[in-house]
Amino acid sequence: MSMVSIQAELPALDNILANLSRRHRLPYTRAAVQAATMDLIQQTWIQYASGVQVNFSGGSFRVGVQTGDYVRSIQAGLRFPDDLTGEVFTTSAHGAAIEDGQAAKDMKPGLLGSPKAKTGAEGEKYITVPFRHGAPGTRTMPAMPKSIHQQAKKLQISRVTAPLPTRTYSWGGRIRKDETGKRSHTGAHPGAGYSWKAGxxxxxxxxxxxxxxxxxxxxxxxxxSSPKSWMRPAIKPKPIRDAVLENTREQVQEMILQGFQQDLAAIGLGGD
Structure with missing residues (x-):
């Protein structure tokens, strides 16, 4: 579970609390903690998970593929252990993968081990893997270039004519020969030396x-299939949680300090 926690760090808090009667519960400070947690920490984290550019420690990054699960987890991950502490957290597996990064991986064994894999006439296992492509500007999946989208939206629609497990299709139009995005893997890529057969x-x-x-x-x-054909490169960590802390710290402290000063004035302990 990834978490951002804030706590009211107030000057001389112990001495002040000792002088408060039971009816004084620092209501302005409590309200400031709640506002900083919900309106600043939580909303900033949701924005970062939704694909805005994140500035962090002199650099920047962006979450390339967003999921509703990740955002909903942040929206639901809110709690206040006590009056002066607020916490925002996520239990999303997608969020953890973004925070921690992912090691290079051979995807072939896992895909062929899927219950959706089939066996061909000569006894070899195979699987057909679908890839979704978004229209330009889409953030929930990789977006296709505008030139491809112009072709794609004119295609005759293809339809599923029978559901799983015997799924069949009635095919409409399709983009035929196209080299767009064709790759040859070099350098540190675990599939170095392999070139895609199609765009x-x-x-x-x-x-x-x-x-x-x-x-x-x-x-x-x-x-x-070629042993190198389904090699996924390592994915670097994207420290969203640390970026939320770094980019909101000063504003959070200011919000809580203002609330605390209002509480002091309300009980007659504030200065002019």
Whole structure:
């Protein structure tokens, strides 16, 4: 679980509390802690998880693919252990993967071990993997270039004609030969030396209904595929939680201090 916690660090708090009667509970300070937690910490974290550019320690980063699960987890992850402490947290697996990064991985064993994998006529296991592509500006999935989208939205719609486990399709139009996004992996990439056989959007189809379209490509993976063909490179950590703390610290402290000063004035302990 990733967490951002704030606590009212007030000057001479113990001495002041000792002089308060039971009816004085620092209401302005408590309200400031709540506002700083909900209106500043929580909302900043939601913005970062939603794909805005994050400035952190002299650099910047952005969450490339956002999920509703991650944002909803932050929205639900709010608690106040006591009057002067607020906490925002997430239990999202996607959030943890962003914070911690991911090691390089061979995706082939896991995909072929899926219950959706099938066995071919010659006994080799294979699986067809769908990839969704968003329209330009989409943040919940990788977005296609505008030139590809112009072609894709004109395609005749493809439809599913039978559900799982025997899913079949009635195919409409598709983008045929296209080299856009074709890659050759070099350097530190674990799949170095492998070149894609087609562009990223070759074979793309349009599915769904007008106004609710989905754009997909399908790639076949089998036991005969190149050992380097489904190697995913390492993904560097993106320290969202630390960025939230760094970018809100001064404002949080100011909000709480102002609340504390109002409480002092209310009980006659504040100065002019």
């Amino acid at each position: 990223k959007y070759q074979g793309l189809v349009r599915m769904g209904r007008p106004g609710q379209e989905q754009y997909l490509t399908f790639r076949r993976l089998s036991e005969n």
